[in-house]
Amino acid sequence: MHRRELLRLMGVMALAGLPDGLWAMQHRADDGLSEGHRLITVGGGLTETVFALGAGDRIVGTDSTSTYPVAAEALPRVGYQHTLTIESLLALRPHALIHDGSAGPEGTLTRAREAGVRILTVPGEPSLEGFRARVRTLGQWLDATETARRVIDDVDQDLARARDLRAGFPRPPAVVALMAHGQGNAVAAGRDTKADALIRLAGGRNVFTDFAGYRPVSREGVMAKRPDALVITGAAAADFGGMLGRVPQYVGDTLFLLGFGPRLGEAVLTVTRFLAGESHPRRDARFTDIPSP
Known part of the structure; x- marks a missing residue:
């Protein structure tokens, strides 16, 4: 680390009430996450999981995507998950920062690590198995393995209900997942995304599998795929919600649908019920009313 950068970090640490050097050396040597450790969590689903495991009182700061439960909204913010700043992190005197691979930029994480903050990464795969691995890992770190098992069991029970429901589908419905990006521009979810995994868990078929990740899409591009249904996050509804007629x-809510945290089973069951036509205020037709081609 350059001398100027070191001096700047020492200044931030001093403002945070940390003895120069002592804090960093002490917590580099500490391998556990005890109840007294101060945590920063990055990622809405991860933050929600830590709360569900009974360790929400250890969190001293979160990123801007951590909006649930209500207690998470009252915590200090350290910025957006991809654009964290070293000052916002060290000002909270954390022992560890936990993320799923989404935190950045890397330079900020490197400087935090050099200042003594443990940077812990949980599995971030956008899948059901990724969810289970994250919960189990956090349960081990937080000494909450039994609670972690119950969280996974609760999700599995909702997934079983969803499987029973989608057994009545005449075919997998063609689904488009739309969400806001940047300045509110809508993008469609392709493969290898949480939205794609959600659609498949709900018994649907993502029509945009010719690309990975998220891409901007036009109304015409959506309609060309002849979707049976749309799954839209609230922010994207203003762009696309009223433009696609009777689909x-x-x-x-984005976090509810794509957080892949403790409410994953509830989210899958909700979308499965929507596809089955059970009940939703924005539904104009039922997928099960649409004849197979």
């Missing part, structure tokens, strides 16, 4: 639409 059945589910409009939901």
Whole structure:
């Protein structure tokens, strides 16, 4: 680390009430996450999981995507998950920062690590198995393995209900997942995304599998795929929600649908019920009313 950068970090640490050097040396040597450790969590689903495991009182700061439960909204913010700043992190005197691979930039994480903050990464795969691995890992770190098992069991029970429901589908419905990006521009979810995994768990078929990740999409591009249903996050509804006529639409909260935290089973069951036509205010038709081609 350059001398100027070191002096700047020492200044931040001093403002945070940390003895120069002592804090960093002490917590580099400490391998556990005891109840007294101060945590920063990055990623809404991860933050929600830590709360569900009974360790929410250890969190001293979160990123801007951590909006659930209500207690998470009251915590200090350290910025957006991809654009964290070293000052916002060290000002909270954390022992560890936990993320799923989404935290950045890397330079900020490197400087935090050099200042003595443990940077812990949980599995971040956008899948059901990724969810289970994250919960189990956090349960081990937080000495909450039994609670972690219960969280996974609760999700599995909702997934079983969803499987029973989708057994009545005449075919996998063609689904488009739309969400806001940047300045509110809507993007469609391709393969290798949480939205794609959600659609498949709900018994649907993502029509945009010719690309990975998220891409901007036009109204015409969506309609060309002849979707049976749309799953839209609230922020994207203003762009696309009213533009696609009578295509059945589910409009939901981004963290609820894509957090892949303790409410994953509930989210999958909700979308499965929507596709089955059970009940949703934005539904104009039922997928099960649409004849197979």
